[in-house]
Amino acid sequence: MHIQIERSEVEHLALFGSLDTAGLDEIVGAATGRRYRASDTVFEQGEQATHFFVLVRGRLRVTQVTSEGQQIIIRMVNPGDLFGIAKALATLDYPGTATAVAESCALCWPMQMWTGLLERHPSLAIQAMQTMGSRLLEAQLRVRELSTEEVERRVAHAVLRLANQSGRKEPGGVRIDFPISKQDIAEMTGTTLHTVSRILTAWEGAGLVEGGRQKLLVRDPHGLVMVADGLRPCLL
Amino acid sequence: MHIQIERSEVEHLALFGSLDTAGLDEIVGAATGRRYRASDTVFEQGEQATHFFVLVRGRLRVTQVTSEGQQIIIRMVNPGDLFGIAKALATLDYPGTATAVAESCALCWPMQMWTGLLERHPSLAIQAMQTMGSRLLEAQLRVRELSTEEVERRVAHAVLRLANQSGRKEPGGVRIDFPISKQDIAEMTGTTLHTVSRILTAWEGAGLVEGGRQKLLVRDPHGLVMVADGLRPCLL
DNA sequence: CGGATTGTTGAGGATACTCAAGTTAGGTGG
Protein backbone atom coordinates (compact mmCIF):
# COMPACT_ATOMS: atom_id res chain seq x y z
CA MET A 1 0.00 0.00 0.00
CA HIS A 2 2.77 2.48 0.87
CA ILE A 3 4.99 3.38 -2.04
CA GLN A 4 7.65 5.82 -3.08
CA ILE A 5 6.48 8.57 -5.42
CA GLU A 6 9.04 10.42 -7.51
CA ARG A 7 9.14 14.19 -7.46
CA SER A 8 9.26 14.17 -11.21
CA GLU A 9 5.85 12.53 -11.29
CA VAL A 10 4.10 15.33 -9.47
CA GLU A 11 5.97 18.54 -10.22
CA HIS A 12 4.01 19.12 -13.41
CA LEU A 13 0.61 19.00 -11.67
CA ALA A 14 -1.37 22.25 -11.92
CA LEU A 15 -1.86 22.18 -8.18
CA PHE A 16 1.87 22.74 -7.65
CA GLY A 17 2.15 25.03 -10.65
CA SER A 18 3.63 28.21 -9.25
CA LEU A 19 5.66 26.74 -6.39
CA ASP A 20 9.40 27.27 -6.17
CA THR A 21 11.71 24.28 -5.81
CA ALA A 22 12.09 24.61 -2.05
CA GLY A 23 8.32 24.81 -1.57
CA LEU A 24 7.72 21.80 -3.74
CA ASP A 25 10.37 19.88 -1.81
CA GLU A 26 8.79 20.73 1.52
CA ILE A 27 5.31 19.80 0.42
CA VAL A 28 6.15 16.60 -1.41
CA GLY A 29 8.60 15.69 1.32
CA ALA A 30 5.87 15.81 3.92
CA ALA A 31 3.65 13.51 1.90
CA THR A 32 3.28 9.77 1.96
CA GLY A 33 2.73 7.82 -1.23
CA ARG A 34 -0.03 5.24 -1.36
CA ARG A 35 -1.16 2.74 -3.93
CA TYR A 36 -4.65 1.39 -4.45
CA ARG A 37 -5.86 -1.46 -6.58
CA ALA A 38 -9.14 -1.25 -8.45
CA SER A 39 -12.07 -1.50 -5.99
CA ASP A 40 -9.93 -0.57 -2.97
CA THR A 41 -11.52 2.13 -0.86
CA VAL A 42 -9.38 5.13 0.11
CA PHE A 43 -11.74 6.41 2.81
CA GLU A 44 -15.33 5.97 3.76
CA GLN A 45 -18.29 8.25 4.26
CA GLY A 46 -18.65 9.27 7.90
CA GLU A 47 -15.13 8.17 8.83
CA GLN A 48 -13.00 10.68 10.72
CA ALA A 49 -10.99 12.66 8.20
CA THR A 50 -7.36 11.94 9.07
CA HIS A 51 -5.71 12.74 5.75
CA PHE A 52 -6.13 14.75 2.59
CA PHE A 53 -4.94 13.59 -0.81
CA VAL A 54 -3.80 14.38 -4.31
CA LEU A 55 -4.37 11.77 -6.97
CA VAL A 56 -1.18 11.14 -8.91
CA ARG A 57 -2.24 8.30 -11.18
CA GLY A 58 -5.41 6.34 -11.77
CA ARG A 59 -9.06 7.13 -11.20
CA LEU A 60 -11.38 7.28 -8.19
CA ARG A 61 -15.11 7.40 -7.72
CA VAL A 62 -16.60 9.39 -4.84
CA THR A 63 -20.03 8.22 -3.74
CA GLN A 64 -22.59 9.05 -1.11
CA VAL A 65 -25.27 6.82 0.28
CA THR A 66 -28.58 8.34 1.36
CA SER A 67 -30.33 7.38 4.59
CA GLU A 68 -32.58 5.14 2.49
CA GLY A 69 -29.58 3.34 1.06
CA GLN A 70 -29.61 4.80 -2.43
CA GLN A 71 -26.16 5.50 -3.77
CA ILE A 72 -25.14 8.43 -5.95
CA ILE A 73 -21.82 9.31 -7.52
CA ILE A 74 -20.65 12.74 -6.42
CA ARG A 75 -17.75 12.93 -8.84
CA MET A 76 -14.84 11.16 -10.45
CA VAL A 77 -11.35 12.07 -9.28
CA ASN A 78 -8.74 12.49 -12.00
CA PRO A 79 -4.96 12.74 -11.74
CA GLY A 80 -3.93 16.08 -10.29
CA ASP A 81 -7.16 16.51 -8.31
CA LEU A 82 -7.26 17.26 -4.61
CA PHE A 83 -9.66 15.04 -2.70
CA GLY A 84 -10.65 14.27 0.85
CA ILE A 85 -10.11 17.90 1.88
CA ALA A 86 -12.65 17.78 4.69
CA LYS A 87 -11.02 20.75 6.42
CA ALA A 88 -11.86 22.97 3.50
CA LEU A 89 -15.49 21.91 3.88
CA ALA A 90 -15.41 22.66 7.60
CA THR A 91 -16.20 19.02 8.31
CA LEU A 92 -14.51 16.52 10.58
CA ASP A 93 -15.73 13.48 8.65
CA TYR A 94 -15.34 12.54 5.02
CA PRO A 95 -18.68 13.37 3.41
CA GLY A 96 -18.33 10.56 0.88
CA THR A 97 -16.62 7.28 0.08
CA ALA A 98 -13.65 7.25 -2.31
CA THR A 99 -13.07 4.04 -4.25
CA ALA A 100 -10.40 3.29 -6.83
CA VAL A 101 -11.89 2.21 -10.15
CA ALA A 102 -8.45 1.62 -11.62
CA GLU A 103 -4.99 1.03 -10.26
CA SER A 104 -4.17 4.36 -8.59
CA CYS A 105 -1.45 6.27 -6.75
CA ALA A 106 -1.99 9.18 -4.41
CA LEU A 107 0.01 11.46 -2.18
CA CYS A 108 -1.44 12.03 1.26
CA TRP A 109 -0.84 14.35 4.20
CA PRO A 110 -2.15 14.26 7.75
CA MET A 111 -5.11 16.60 8.02
CA GLN A 112 -3.38 18.65 10.75
CA MET A 113 -0.95 19.91 8.12
CA TRP A 114 -3.73 21.47 6.03
CA THR A 115 -3.76 24.88 7.69
CA GLY A 116 0.01 25.11 8.04
CA LEU A 117 0.75 24.17 4.45
CA LEU A 118 -1.78 26.66 3.12
CA GLU A 119 -0.38 29.42 5.31
CA ARG A 120 3.21 28.80 4.28
CA HIS A 121 2.41 28.39 0.58
CA PRO A 122 -0.09 30.99 -0.59
CA SER A 123 -0.02 29.64 -4.12
CA LEU A 124 -1.26 26.36 -2.75
CA ALA A 125 -4.05 28.17 -0.92
CA ILE A 126 -5.05 29.88 -4.13
CA GLN A 127 -5.06 26.58 -5.99
CA ALA A 128 -7.14 24.99 -3.25
CA MET A 129 -9.61 27.85 -3.44
CA GLN A 130 -9.91 27.47 -7.19
CA THR A 131 -10.46 23.77 -6.77
CA MET A 132 -13.34 24.49 -4.45
CA GLY A 133 -14.64 27.11 -6.84
CA SER A 134 -14.70 24.88 -9.86
CA ARG A 135 -16.30 22.11 -7.87
CA LEU A 136 -18.99 24.46 -6.70
CA LEU A 137 -19.67 25.59 -10.24
CA GLU A 138 -19.81 21.99 -11.35
CA ALA A 139 -22.24 21.06 -8.59
CA GLN A 140 -24.45 23.98 -9.57
CA LEU A 141 -24.32 22.87 -13.18
CA ARG A 142 -25.51 19.47 -12.10
CA VAL A 143 -28.35 20.99 -10.08
CA ARG A 144 -29.36 22.91 -13.18
CA GLU A 145 -29.29 19.80 -15.32
CA LEU A 146 -31.27 17.74 -12.83
CA SER A 147 -33.82 20.54 -12.49
CA THR A 148 -34.40 21.33 -16.12
CA GLU A 149 -33.28 18.51 -18.40
CA GLU A 150 -34.78 15.18 -19.23
CA VAL A 151 -32.90 11.98 -18.64
CA GLU A 152 -31.46 11.48 -22.11
CA ARG A 153 -29.82 14.90 -22.12
CA ARG A 154 -28.47 14.44 -18.62
CA VAL A 155 -26.89 11.16 -19.62
CA ALA A 156 -25.41 12.80 -22.69
CA HIS A 157 -23.87 15.52 -20.56
CA ALA A 158 -22.46 12.99 -18.14
CA VAL A 159 -20.91 10.91 -20.90
CA LEU A 160 -19.39 13.97 -22.54
CA ARG A 161 -17.91 15.04 -19.22
CA LEU A 162 -16.41 11.59 -18.80
CA ALA A 163 -14.99 11.72 -22.29
CA ASN A 164 -13.42 15.13 -21.66
CA GLN A 165 -11.94 14.29 -18.28
CA SER A 166 -11.08 10.64 -18.69
CA GLY A 167 -11.16 10.00 -22.41
CA ARG A 168 -8.35 8.65 -24.53
CA LYS A 169 -8.48 9.20 -28.27
CA GLU A 170 -8.32 5.99 -30.21
CA PRO A 171 -9.10 5.14 -33.82
CA GLY A 172 -12.86 5.34 -34.15
CA GLY A 173 -13.60 7.54 -31.17
CA VAL A 174 -12.87 8.49 -27.59
CA ARG A 175 -12.56 5.66 -25.10
CA ILE A 176 -13.50 6.10 -21.43
CA ASP A 177 -10.32 4.70 -19.98
CA PHE A 178 -11.63 2.97 -16.88
CA PRO A 179 -14.33 0.35 -16.30
CA ILE A 180 -17.70 2.06 -16.06
CA SER A 181 -21.04 0.31 -15.68
CA LYS A 182 -24.52 1.46 -16.65
CA GLN A 183 -25.24 1.50 -12.93
CA ASP A 184 -22.43 4.05 -12.52
CA ILE A 185 -23.87 6.27 -15.22
CA ALA A 186 -27.28 5.97 -13.62
CA GLU A 187 -25.85 7.08 -10.28
CA MET A 188 -24.22 10.06 -11.93
CA THR A 189 -27.43 11.26 -13.58
CA GLY A 190 -30.17 10.42 -11.12
CA THR A 191 -31.83 7.65 -13.11
CA THR A 192 -31.89 3.85 -13.22
CA LEU A 193 -29.57 1.42 -14.97
CA HIS A 194 -32.55 0.25 -17.02
CA THR A 195 -33.10 3.66 -18.51
CA VAL A 196 -29.38 4.12 -19.16
CA SER A 197 -29.29 0.77 -20.92
CA ARG A 198 -32.20 1.71 -23.17
CA ILE A 199 -30.67 5.08 -23.98
CA LEU A 200 -27.27 3.62 -24.84
CA THR A 201 -28.77 1.00 -27.13
CA ALA A 202 -30.65 3.74 -28.91
CA TRP A 203 -27.43 5.75 -29.25
CA GLU A 204 -25.61 2.71 -30.49
CA GLY A 205 -28.24 2.37 -33.20
CA ALA A 206 -27.63 5.99 -34.16
CA GLY A 207 -23.87 5.41 -34.29
CA LEU A 208 -23.11 7.79 -31.44
CA VAL A 209 -21.46 5.38 -29.04
CA GLU A 210 -20.35 1.80 -28.69
CA GLY A 211 -21.05 0.03 -25.43
CA GLY A 212 -19.99 -3.19 -23.82
CA ARG A 213 -19.68 -4.68 -20.39
CA GLN A 214 -18.19 -1.82 -18.36
CA LYS A 215 -16.88 -0.31 -21.57
CA LEU A 216 -17.80 2.86 -23.37
CA LEU A 217 -16.52 4.36 -26.60
CA VAL A 218 -17.83 7.71 -27.86
CA ARG A 219 -17.86 7.42 -31.65
CA ASP A 220 -19.44 10.77 -32.47
CA PRO A 221 -18.79 13.42 -29.83
CA HIS A 222 -20.36 16.15 -31.92
CA GLY A 223 -23.53 14.15 -32.34
CA LEU A 224 -23.63 13.59 -28.60
CA VAL A 225 -23.33 17.32 -28.02
CA MET A 226 -26.42 17.78 -30.14
CA VAL A 227 -28.29 15.29 -27.97
CA ALA A 228 -27.02 17.07 -24.86
CA ASP A 229 -28.26 20.38 -26.23
CA GLY A 230 -31.72 19.00 -26.77
CA LEU A 231 -31.60 18.89 -30.54
CA ARG A 232 -31.82 15.40 -31.94
CA PRO A 233 -33.41 13.18 -29.31
CA CYS A 234 -32.67 9.54 -30.01
CA LEU A 235 -35.47 7.85 -28.09
CA LEU A 236 -38.88 7.49 -29.71
CA MET B 1 -28.49 53.70 -3.56
CA HIS B 2 -25.25 54.57 -1.75
CA ILE B 3 -25.62 54.67 1.99
CA GLN B 4 -23.60 54.87 5.15
CA ILE B 5 -23.30 51.61 7.07
CA GLU B 6 -22.36 51.73 10.73
CA ARG B 7 -19.51 49.60 11.97
CA SER B 8 -21.71 48.45 14.82
CA GLU B 9 -24.04 46.87 12.29
CA VAL B 10 -21.44 44.55 10.84
CA GLU B 11 -18.91 43.80 13.56
CA HIS B 12 -20.98 40.93 14.93
CA LEU B 13 -21.13 39.08 11.59
CA ALA B 14 -19.50 35.65 11.68
CA LEU B 15 -17.50 36.58 8.61
CA PHE B 16 -15.57 39.18 10.62
CA GLY B 17 -15.56 37.05 13.75
CA SER B 18 -11.90 36.76 14.63
CA LEU B 19 -10.64 40.08 13.27
CA ASP B 20 -8.94 42.61 15.51
CA THR B 21 -10.22 46.19 15.63
CA ALA B 22 -7.64 47.53 13.21
CA GLY B 23 -8.40 44.80 10.69
CA LEU B 24 -12.11 45.38 10.91
CA ASP B 25 -11.54 49.09 10.44
CA GLU B 26 -9.46 48.56 7.35
CA ILE B 27 -11.90 46.17 5.79
CA VAL B 28 -15.08 48.03 6.56
CA GLY B 29 -13.38 51.32 5.73
CA ALA B 30 -12.62 50.10 2.23
CA ALA B 31 -16.23 49.12 1.64
CA THR B 32 -19.08 51.05 0.15
CA GLY B 33 -22.58 50.68 1.52
CA ARG B 34 -25.45 50.13 -0.86
CA ARG B 35 -29.16 49.90 -0.48
CA TYR B 36 -31.58 47.93 -2.63
CA ARG B 37 -35.36 47.98 -2.72
CA ALA B 38 -37.33 44.82 -3.26
CA SER B 39 -36.97 43.62 -6.88
CA ASP B 40 -33.83 45.69 -7.52
CA THR B 41 -31.07 43.63 -9.11
CA VAL B 42 -27.61 43.79 -7.57
CA PHE B 43 -25.81 42.23 -10.51
CA GLU B 44 -26.72 40.13 -13.50
CA GLN B 45 -25.67 36.77 -14.88
CA GLY B 46 -22.87 37.14 -17.42
CA GLU B 47 -22.00 40.70 -16.37
CA GLN B 48 -18.36 41.44 -15.65
CA ALA B 49 -17.74 40.91 -11.95
CA THR B 50 -16.62 44.31 -10.67
CA HIS B 51 -17.48 43.95 -6.98
CA PHE B 52 -18.00 41.41 -4.26
CA PHE B 53 -20.49 41.82 -1.44
CA VAL B 54 -21.63 41.01 2.05
CA LEU B 55 -25.32 41.22 2.80
CA VAL B 56 -25.91 43.29 5.92
CA ARG B 57 -29.70 43.40 6.02
CA GLY B 58 -32.50 42.02 3.89
CA ARG B 59 -32.75 39.04 1.56
CA LEU B 60 -31.60 38.27 -1.96
CA ARG B 61 -32.40 35.60 -4.49
CA VAL B 62 -29.68 34.29 -6.83
CA THR B 63 -30.98 32.82 -10.07
CA GLN B 64 -29.61 31.34 -13.25
CA VAL B 65 -31.27 31.14 -16.61
CA THR B 66 -30.54 28.18 -18.86
CA SER B 67 -29.86 28.54 -22.56
CA GLU B 68 -33.48 27.47 -23.13
CA GLY B 69 -34.73 30.26 -20.90
CA GLN B 70 -35.73 28.19 -17.89
CA GLN B 71 -34.93 29.88 -14.61
CA ILE B 72 -33.77 28.19 -11.44
CA ILE B 73 -32.99 29.59 -8.01
CA ILE B 74 -29.44 28.82 -6.97
CA ARG B 75 -29.81 30.04 -3.42
CA MET B 76 -31.15 32.68 -1.10
CA VAL B 77 -28.68 35.12 0.43
CA ASN B 78 -29.16 35.88 4.11
CA PRO B 79 -27.62 38.62 6.25
CA GLY B 80 -23.95 37.91 6.92
CA ASP B 81 -23.48 35.93 3.69
CA LEU B 82 -20.76 36.67 1.17
CA PHE B 83 -22.05 36.84 -2.39
CA GLY B 84 -20.81 37.75 -5.83
CA ILE B 85 -17.35 36.37 -5.07
CA ALA B 86 -16.58 35.51 -8.67
CA LYS B 87 -12.82 35.56 -8.00
CA ALA B 88 -13.19 32.64 -5.62
CA LEU B 89 -14.89 30.71 -8.40
CA ALA B 90 -12.11 31.59 -10.84
CA THR B 91 -14.63 33.38 -13.03
CA LEU B 92 -14.59 36.86 -14.50
CA ASP B 93 -18.37 37.10 -14.83
CA TYR B 94 -21.10 36.70 -12.26
CA PRO B 95 -22.50 33.22 -12.81
CA GLY B 96 -25.98 34.26 -11.68
CA THR B 97 -28.32 37.17 -11.15
CA ALA B 98 -28.83 38.57 -7.64
CA THR B 99 -32.16 40.23 -6.93
CA ALA B 100 -33.41 41.78 -3.70
CA VAL B 101 -36.66 40.21 -2.52
CA ALA B 102 -36.88 42.57 0.41
CA GLU B 103 -35.41 45.94 1.29
CA SER B 104 -31.69 45.14 1.65
CA CYS B 105 -28.33 46.66 2.56
CA ALA B 106 -24.94 45.33 1.49
CA LEU B 107 -21.30 46.24 1.80
CA CYS B 108 -19.31 45.99 -1.40
CA TRP B 109 -15.67 46.07 -2.43
CA PRO B 110 -14.04 46.37 -5.84
CA MET B 111 -13.09 42.88 -7.00
CA GLN B 112 -9.41 43.88 -7.31
CA MET B 113 -9.25 44.07 -3.53
CA TRP B 114 -10.21 40.39 -3.15
CA THR B 115 -6.72 38.93 -3.25
CA GLY B 116 -5.14 41.69 -1.21
CA LEU B 117 -7.72 41.59 1.55
CA LEU B 118 -7.47 37.83 1.84
CA GLU B 119 -3.69 37.99 1.99
CA ARG B 120 -3.62 40.64 4.68
CA HIS B 121 -6.37 39.04 6.76
CA PRO B 122 -5.93 35.29 6.96
CA SER B 123 -8.98 34.93 9.18
CA LEU B 124 -11.00 36.41 6.36
CA ALA B 125 -9.48 33.90 3.96
CA ILE B 126 -10.43 31.09 6.28
CA GLN B 127 -13.98 32.38 6.56
CA ALA B 128 -14.20 32.69 2.79
CA MET B 129 -12.99 29.13 2.41
CA GLN B 130 -15.57 27.89 4.86
CA THR B 131 -18.24 29.78 2.99
CA MET B 132 -17.24 28.00 -0.18
CA GLY B 133 -17.16 24.71 1.67
CA SER B 134 -20.61 24.97 3.11
CA ARG B 135 -21.98 26.08 -0.21
CA LEU B 136 -20.39 23.11 -1.90
CA LEU B 137 -21.88 20.75 0.66
CA GLU B 138 -25.26 22.39 0.20
CA ALA B 139 -25.07 22.06 -3.57
CA GLN B 140 -24.19 18.39 -3.20
CA LEU B 141 -27.13 17.92 -0.86
CA ARG B 142 -29.37 19.41 -3.49
CA VAL B 143 -27.95 17.09 -6.14
CA ARG B 144 -28.68 14.19 -3.84
CA GLU B 145 -32.23 15.33 -3.26
CA LEU B 146 -32.90 15.90 -6.96
CA SER B 147 -31.42 12.50 -7.79
CA THR B 148 -33.18 10.38 -5.22
CA GLU B 149 -36.27 12.09 -3.83
CA GLU B 150 -39.71 12.65 -5.25
CA VAL B 151 -41.15 16.10 -5.62
CA GLU B 152 -43.13 16.28 -2.40
CA ARG B 153 -40.08 15.50 -0.28
CA ARG B 154 -37.91 17.96 -2.17
CA VAL B 155 -40.44 20.70 -1.60
CA ALA B 156 -40.60 19.79 2.08
CA HIS B 157 -36.82 20.06 2.34
CA ALA B 158 -36.80 23.40 0.57
CA VAL B 159 -39.50 24.83 2.81
CA LEU B 160 -37.74 23.61 5.93
CA ARG B 161 -34.51 25.19 4.74
CA LEU B 162 -36.32 28.47 4.19
CA ALA B 163 -37.87 28.26 7.63
CA ASN B 164 -34.49 27.66 9.24
CA GLN B 165 -32.62 30.35 7.37
CA SER B 166 -35.27 33.00 6.96
CA GLY B 167 -38.01 32.04 9.40
CA ARG B 168 -39.37 34.19 12.20
CA LYS B 169 -41.24 32.52 15.02
CA GLU B 170 -44.71 33.86 15.47
CA PRO B 171 -47.73 32.56 17.36
CA GLY B 172 -48.99 29.59 15.41
CA GLY B 173 -45.80 28.72 13.53
CA VAL B 174 -42.75 29.93 11.67
CA ARG B 175 -43.26 32.66 9.11
CA ILE B 176 -41.04 32.94 6.02
CA ASP B 177 -40.20 36.60 6.39
CA PHE B 178 -40.05 37.68 2.77
CA PRO B 179 -42.49 37.41 -0.15
CA ILE B 180 -42.16 34.00 -1.76
CA SER B 181 -44.25 32.69 -4.63
CA LYS B 182 -45.08 29.12 -5.61
CA GLN B 183 -43.07 29.79 -8.72
CA ASP B 184 -40.05 30.53 -6.49
CA ILE B 185 -40.47 27.26 -4.62
CA ALA B 186 -40.82 25.45 -7.93
CA GLU B 187 -37.55 26.97 -9.15
CA MET B 188 -35.81 25.87 -5.97
CA THR B 189 -36.94 22.26 -6.29
CA GLY B 190 -36.95 21.56 -9.99
CA THR B 191 -40.68 21.28 -10.47
CA THR B 192 -43.58 23.44 -11.69
CA LEU B 193 -45.70 25.95 -9.85
CA HIS B 194 -48.71 23.73 -10.52
CA THR B 195 -47.24 20.85 -8.61
CA VAL B 196 -46.14 23.12 -5.77
CA SER B 197 -49.63 24.54 -5.55
CA ARG B 198 -51.19 21.10 -5.34
CA ILE B 199 -48.71 20.00 -2.70
CA LEU B 200 -49.23 23.07 -0.54
CA THR B 201 -53.00 22.72 -0.64
CA ALA B 202 -52.63 19.12 0.47
CA TRP B 203 -50.33 20.22 3.30
CA GLU B 204 -52.76 22.92 4.27
CA GLY B 205 -55.43 20.27 4.56
CA ALA B 206 -53.14 18.28 6.85
CA GLY B 207 -52.47 21.37 8.98
CA LEU B 208 -48.76 21.48 8.13
CA VAL B 209 -48.59 24.94 6.58
CA GLU B 210 -50.70 27.95 5.79
CA GLY B 211 -50.28 29.57 2.40
CA GLY B 212 -51.35 32.77 0.76
CA ARG B 213 -50.30 34.99 -2.08
CA GLN B 214 -46.51 35.14 -1.67
CA LYS B 215 -46.92 34.14 1.96
CA LEU B 216 -45.94 31.00 3.80
CA LEU B 217 -46.36 29.98 7.41
CA VAL B 218 -45.04 26.65 8.64
CA ARG B 219 -47.53 25.52 11.29
CA ASP B 220 -46.06 22.11 12.09
CA PRO B 221 -42.31 21.93 11.41
CA HIS B 222 -42.03 18.47 12.92
CA GLY B 223 -44.77 17.16 10.68
CA LEU B 224 -42.98 18.66 7.69
CA VAL B 225 -39.77 16.90 8.71
CA MET B 226 -41.67 13.63 8.56
CA VAL B 227 -42.81 14.43 5.04
CA ALA B 228 -39.24 15.38 4.11
CA ASP B 229 -38.01 12.07 5.49
CA GLY B 230 -40.44 10.13 3.35
CA LEU B 231 -42.72 9.00 6.13
CA ARG B 232 -46.21 10.43 5.87
CA PRO B 233 -46.78 11.42 2.26
CA CYS B 234 -49.67 13.87 1.97
CA LEU B 235 -50.61 13.43 -1.66
CA LEU B 236 -52.90 10.56 -2.66
C1' DC C 1 -62.51 49.73 -11.37
C1' DG C 2 -59.65 47.51 -14.83
C1' DG C 3 -55.29 45.12 -15.50
C1' DA C 4 -51.76 42.30 -14.14
C1' DT C 5 -49.74 39.03 -11.41
C1' DT C 6 -50.36 35.02 -8.75
C1' DG C 7 -52.61 30.99 -7.63
C1' DT C 8 -56.13 26.93 -8.23
C1' DT C 9 -57.86 22.97 -10.25
C1' DG C 10 -59.00 19.48 -13.77
C1' DA C 11 -58.07 16.38 -17.62
C1' DG C 12 -54.95 13.98 -20.39
C1' DG C 13 -50.73 12.22 -21.50
C1' DA C 14 -45.53 11.45 -21.59
C1' DT C 15 -41.53 10.26 -19.38
C1' DA C 16 -39.24 7.20 -16.83
C1' DC C 17 -39.74 3.95 -12.90
C1' DT C 18 -40.82 -0.70 -11.11
C1' DC C 19 -41.21 -5.43 -11.68
C1' DA C 20 -39.95 -9.43 -13.99
C1' DA C 21 -37.57 -12.60 -16.93
C1' DG C 22 -34.00 -13.75 -19.55
C1' DT C 23 -29.30 -13.07 -21.88
C1' DT C 24 -24.39 -12.23 -22.17
C1' DA C 25 -19.80 -11.78 -20.64
C1' DG C 26 -16.11 -12.77 -17.57
C1' DG C 27 -13.88 -14.94 -13.87
C1' DT C 28 -12.99 -19.22 -11.15
C1' DG C 29 -11.96 -23.68 -10.17
C1' DG C 30 -11.92 -28.36 -11.40
Add this chain to the structure above:
DNA sequence: CCACCTAACTTGAGTATCCTCAACAATCCG
Protein backbone atom coordinates in the same frame (compact mmCIF):
# COMPACT_ATOMS: atom_id res chain seq x y z
C1' DC D 1 -10.07 -26.10 -21.47
C1' DC D 2 -14.57 -26.44 -20.15
C1' DA D 3 -18.36 -25.98 -16.76
C1' DC D 4 -20.18 -23.14 -13.69
C1' DC D 5 -21.37 -18.93 -11.26
C1' DT D 6 -21.97 -14.34 -10.68
C1' DA D 7 -22.24 -9.63 -12.07
C1' DA D 8 -23.58 -6.85 -15.71
C1' DC D 9 -26.75 -6.03 -19.03
C1' DT D 10 -31.12 -6.25 -22.05
C1' DT D 11 -35.77 -6.01 -22.94
C1' DG D 12 -40.80 -6.06 -22.24
C1' DA D 13 -45.10 -4.82 -19.88
C1' DG D 14 -47.57 -2.12 -16.78
C1' DT D 15 -47.96 1.90 -14.21
C1' DA D 16 -47.02 5.99 -11.13
C1' DT D 17 -45.51 10.41 -10.96
C1' DC D 18 -45.57 14.63 -12.56
C1' DC D 19 -45.73 17.65 -16.58
C1' DT D 20 -48.46 20.17 -20.02
C1' DC D 21 -52.38 22.49 -21.47
C1' DA D 22 -56.25 25.02 -20.32
C1' DA D 23 -59.57 27.64 -18.04
C1' DC D 24 -60.71 30.08 -14.23
C1' DA D 25 -60.42 32.47 -9.51
C1' DA D 26 -58.30 35.42 -6.26
C1' DT D 27 -55.42 39.18 -4.89
C1' DC D 28 -52.95 43.31 -5.40
C1' DC D 29 -51.96 47.87 -7.43
C1' DG D 30 -52.55 52.13 -9.30
